[in-house]
Amino acid sequence: MRLTVVAALCALLLPVVGQADDRRVVSADGAITEIIYAIGAQDQLVAVDTTSRYPASVADLPRVGYLRALPFEGVLALDPDVLITTEEAAPDETLERLARAGVSVRQLPVARTPEATVGRVRAVGDVMGRAAAAERLATELEHQVASVVAKRSEAPAPRVLFLLAAGPRGVMIAGDNTAAQAMLETLGAENAVTGIQGYKPAGREALLASRPDAIVIAETRPGQFDIDDWPELAALPAWQQGHHVTSDSMLLLGFGPRLADALATIVRALPAGEQVSQHGS
Amino acid sequence: MVRDEAGRLAPGIALAGIATAALAVAWLSVTSGAYPLSLSDILSVIVRPAEADHVARMVLVDVRLPRFLLGFLVGAVLAVSGAILQGLFRNPLADPGLIGVSAGASLAAIGVIVLGGTWLGRWVAFAGEWALPIAAFIGGSGTVFLAWRIARRAGETSVATLLLAGIAINAIAGAGTGLLTFYSSDEELRSLTFWTMGSLGHASWDDLMVAGPWLVLALVASPFLARPLDAFLLGEQVVGHLGYRTDWIKRAAILVAGLGVGAAVAVSGLIGFVGLVVPHLVRQVLGASHRTLLPLSALLGGTLLVGADCLARVIVAPAELPIGLMMSLIGGPFFLALLLKRRII
Numbered sequence: 022m023r024l025t026v027v028a029a030l031c032a033l034l035l036p037v038v039g040q041a042d043d044r045r046v047v048s049a050d051g052a053i054t055e056i057i058y059a060i061g062a063q064d065q066l067v068a069v070d071t072t073s074r075y076p077a078s079v080a081d082l083p084r085v086g087y088l089r090a091l092p093f094e095g096v097l098a099l100d101p102d103v104l105i106t107t108e109e110a111a112p113d114e115t116l117e118r119l120a121r122a123g124v125s126v127r128q129l130p131v132a133r134t135p136e137a138t139v140g141r142v143r144a145v146g147d148v149m150g151r152a153a154a155a156e157r158l159a160t161e162l163e164h165q166v167a168s169v170v171a172k173r174s175e176a177p178a179p180r181v182l183f184l185l186a187a188g189p190r191g192v193m194i195a196g197d198n199t200a201a202q203a204m205l206e207t208l209g210a211e212n213a214v215t216g217i218q219g220y221k222p223a224g225r226e227a228l229l230a231s232r233p234d235a236i237v238i239a240e241t242r243p244g245q246f247d248i249d250d251w252p253e254l255a256a257l258p259a260w261q262q263g264h265h266v267t268s269d270s271m272l273l274l275g276f277g278p279r280l281a282d283a284l285a286t287i288v289r290a291l292p293a294g295e296q297v298s299q300h301g302s
Numbered sequence: 303m304v305r306d307e308a309g310r311l312a313p314g315i316a317l318a319g320i321a322t323a324a325l326a327v328a329w330l331s332v333t334s335g336a337y338p339l340s341l342s343d344i345l346s347v348i349v350r351p352a353e354a355d356h357v358a359r360m361v362l363v364d365v366r367l368p369r370f371l372l373g374f375l376v377g378a379v380l381a382v383s384g385a386i387l388q389g390l391f392r393n394p395l396a397d398p399g400l401i402g403v404s405a406g407a408s409l410a411a412i413g414v415i416v417l418g419g420t421w422l423g424r425w426v427a428f429a430g431e432w433a434l435p436i437a438a439f440i441g442g443s444g445t446v447f448l449a450w451r452i453a454r455r456a457g458e459t460s461v462a463t464l465l466l467a468g469i470a471i472n473a474i475a476g477a478g479t480g481l482l483t484f485y486s487s488d489e490e491l492r493s494l495t496f497w498t499m500g501s502l503g504h505a506s507w508d509d510l511m512v513a514g515p516w517l518v519l520a521l522v523a524s525p526f527l528a529r530p531l532d533a534f535l536l537g538e539q540v541v542g543h544l545g546y547r548t549d550w551i552k553r554a555a556i557l558v559a560g561l562g563v564g565a566a567v568a569v570s571g572l573i574g575f576v577g578l579v580v581p582h583l584v585r586q587v588l589g590a591s592h593r594t595l596l597p598l599s600a601l602l603g604g605t606l607l608v609g610a611d612c613l614a615r616v617i618v619a620p621a622e623l624p625i626g627l628m629m630s631l632i633g634g635p636f637f638l639a640l641l642l643k644r645r646i647i
Contacts, residue, residue, distance in 0.1 A: 068620060086621030089489065090496050092503055093365055095620030097357070098336035109489060112504050118364065122357045198487065219487040 042150065047096055049088040049106035052138075052277030053129065054079055056145040057105075059278040060154040067099050070106075075271050075279075091115045097122055105148050107131050132276045133203040135166045142278060158278060165281030166207075169288060173208050179291050180213040181205055182233035182259070185220050185270060186246035193220040194227065200274040201239065208284060210235075210291065225253045233259050235290045239270035259292075266290035311587050313594045320598060324374075324605045330612045331370040336619040337361050369505040373611045373625075374604035375517040376502070376566040377576055381603025382524045383559040384577030385584075385595050389531035390555045391461055397577040398563040401468035401556065402445035405475035407567035409482075410441025412494045416482045435512055435568035442564030445471050450556050459552045461538070500571035500626025502611050513565040520562030521600055527555055528592035535590060573626040575633030576603050582640070 046065045048054045054073035057063055068083040070091070085095050088106055093115045096104060103125045110116060110128060120126045127148050132138045139159045146155020183195040183205065195201030196217025205212055213233035228251070236259050238246050246267055248255050259265060266286055273283050311319075333344060339358055347354040347362050380398060387396040398404060414434045418426040426433045449471055453464035486494060530551040533541040541548045566573075580603045581595060588594045607629065614628040 071621075083620055086618075087492065087496075089492050090501075090503075092336065092615070092620065092622040094336040094361060094615065095622060097361065098338060098620055111493065114504050114506060118360065122360055218485075221484075 044102040044150070045100060046103045046105060046149065047085060047099055047101040048073060049085065049091060049104065049110055050129075051075065051271050052132070052141070052275045053105055053107070053145055055275065055277040055279065056142050056155075056158070057149060059158055060142075060146055060149065060151045062149040062151045062154075065149060067101060068096075072271075075269075075275075093118050097124070103127060103148060105129070105145065133200060134276075135163070135170075135207060135280060138276045138280050139163050139166075141276075162278060162281060166284060169281055169284045170208065173210075173288060173291075176209075176291075178209055178211050179234035180232070181210045181287075181291070182213040182228070182231050182236045182257075184223060184236070184238045184246075185241070185274075186238055186267075187241040188245050189247060189250045192223045192246065192251070194223045194231075195220055195239075200276060201237075203276070204273065204283065204287060208287060208291075210287075225251075228253045229257070233257065234264060234292050235259050236265035237273065237287050237290055238265070238267040239273040240267060241270050243269065262292070264290050264292050313588055313598070316584075316588055316594075316598060317601075320601045320605060323609075324601055327605050327608045327612065328370060328374075331373070331608050332362065332366050334612050335361070335366060335615055336622075364506070368507050368510050369502050369611070370608055372505040372510055372513070372569060373502045373608045375510075375514065375521070376570050376573065376604075377607025378600035378604035379517045379520050379562040379566050380573060380576040380607070381580035381599040382521060382596055383563050384603075385581035385592070385599045386524060386527060386531065386555050386559050387577075388581055389527075389534055389592055389595075390552065391465055392534060393465070394582065395578070396465075397574075398559060399472070399574070399577070401464065401559070402449050402471035402475065403442045403560055403563040404567055404572055405472045405479075406445025406448075407438040407442030407564055408498060408572055409475040409478045410444075411435075411438040411497060411568070411571075412479050412482050413437065413441075415494045415497065416486045416490050431508075432512065435509070438568035439513075439516075439564045442567055443560045445475065446556055446560030446564075450553070457549065459549055461552070464556075496624060497571045498626075499624035500573040500629070501622075502570055502607075502625050503615070503622050505569070509569040513569040516561050516565035520558050520565070523554070523558050524596045524600070525593075527551065527558065528596050531555070531592040532590075571624075571626060573607070573629055575629050575637070576607055579633045579637050580606060582637070586640070 042065060044065055045067045047068045048057055048066060049070040051072035051074060054069050055075055057066060058076055066082060068085050069079050070085055070088045072088060073079050083099065085099070086092055088109060089111045091110060091112070096115070096119060101124055104119055105127045108128050108131055116126050129141055129144050130137065132141045139162055142155050142159040142162060146152045183201040185193045185195055185201065194214050194217060196212070196214060196219055198218055199220060202212055213231040214227065236254065236257065240246050254260055266289060268286050272279055273286065275283070333339065339361060343355065343358045344362060347359050351359060383398045384396070387398065387400065388394055411434050414422055414426065414437045418433065425437070429436055449464055449467040450459065452467040453460050483491065483494065530541060530546045533544050533546060538548060541551065581599050584595050584598045584602060588598060607625070610628045610632055611625050614623040614625050617623055
């Protein structure tokens with residue numbers, strides 16, 4: 022009993038007196054987890070959520086479930102000093118109870134632009150006590166993104182069909198108010214499909230009617246998309262001319278430290294961009 | 303005399319058995335969970351709450367205790383409602399889902415999740431955090447009332463029409479839910495998926511304040527239906543001959559089941575199988591008399607749900623499985639085994 026009290030007191034005092042690097046951190050967001058690894062603060066991580074899938078070594082950490090359904094006891098049992106997540110985290114009761122139990126709950130804004138992503142990198146750096154490393158990453162990211170976007174600015178806006186693939190029957194068209202749309206806007210490209218909110222199941226005729234200049238496919242897991250299941254897509258001129266790319270959804274839609282990679286991946290599929298030969302999935 | 307000629311247990315013995323199990327899961331529910339609490343932590347919270355570690359007190363008093371109470375009440379009400387409806391319809395397949403309670407409640411709840419920012423914005427602004435449970439409660443009891451009105455002709459309630467109306471209302475509510483799902487955003491989709499899988503994970507004293515009175519009311523009212531429901535087993539005419547007002551009995555049964563399940567669904571989402579399996583189990587052991595069936599179903603339903611919840615919270619720790627999922631995972635195969643072994647239907 023006495024030991025528990027002492028341990029609890031220590032946990033409460035650590036953020037004040039202890040080294041920042043000794044803190045125990047739970048990260049509940051894929052992009053935030055990526056940033057934590059990118060700034061070399063992963064030693065502080067004690068658990069992640071189910072959206073954290075990159076880099077591969079996060080698989081060794083315990084999972085606290087999905088960031089919109091965080092379990093109070095599950096998170097508390099890991100004895101964390103900090104829970105770092107986004108404003109999407111839920112339920113509010115869990116977050117509020119965790120705060121009352123002495124966990125520092127840090128909710129960062131949702132990032133859907135390069136500026137917000139860079140801001141998020143700095144914010145994670147502050148929370149993790151790695152401001153210098155975060156600043157280096159932020160500057161580098163700003164620079165990389167700017168150089169990718171610069172290549173696009175003079176070209177006319179291509180119309181891009183953005184698909185999210187979660188299995189052969191689970192291919193969805195990305196519409197307005199999605200991270201996919203935000204990626205296209207960043208590159209000065211247009212969404213080939215208008216009038217859809219969020220991700221909606223793809224109709225085969227709608228795919229044909231969209232007549233895109235390029236096709237981007239974000240897979241929730243590698244191999245989720247097979248072009249053989251979608252002859253309509255293969256029939257589109259954009260596909261036949263090789264203006265398409267298939268990549269991981271966490272890379273393409275994550276707005277994390279790999280944002281420049283993600284943008285470059287899409288740019289390579291665009292007709293007026295750098296022509297790099299792509300082979301289907 | 304432990305067993306009678308038909309091989310059934312004496313009610314007293316069964317009661318003692320289930321009560322012991324109930325106490326065991328109560329203890330398990332308060333002591334198990336992802337957060338490690340030693341026996342001395344728990345005892346110090348009970349004996350000297352003022353001096354106990356405040357995190358331990360929070361885990362016990364604000365999280366596990368309301369979770370146990372809510373789980374027990376919800377399980378009890380679902381099982382009792384199942385028993386009442388099976389008696390009323392004289393149909394062993396009847397469960398609270400059948401007369402549209404669950405479908406109506408989930409349509410209303412999902413409506414709040416998806417349309418809370420647009421069409422139902424005023425309702426959400428007015429009801430605040432209670433918007434979802436209250437809407438689910440209104441949706442659940444509203445659909446039951448609708449089914450009952452449809453089944454009522456010339457002062458008589460036709461049980462067969464009620465059943466068919468329930469099925470039709472289920473289909474319509476299901477389509478409405480599907481439509482809302484289609485128009486939902488990614489985030490809404492995730493939160494409504496979790497809602498339909500049922501959860502006790504966010505149970506709080508506030509939930510108990512809102513749903514508790516209705517749940518307790520349904521449990522307290524149910525024994526008054528026992529004798530008339532026994533008469534129903536012999537056929538609807540017999541009920542009248544025995545001096546009961548048939549239509550009042552039907553109304554009361556529908557009201558108890560509708561309000562109880564509506565309140566249960568409102569705070570815990572959709573939890574299946576308890577209402578179907580538990581009354582069957584009790585009938586197996588004690589026979590079909592509602593005087594023993596109803597109270598023992600309540601005890602066993604609560605015990606089973608709390609037991610399943612204990613498993614749900616440790617099996618994938620630090621995450622938690624949804625309790626509705628857990629219940630169906632356990633209940634489905636168990637029910638099948640029972641079916642194959644004893645041919646109970």
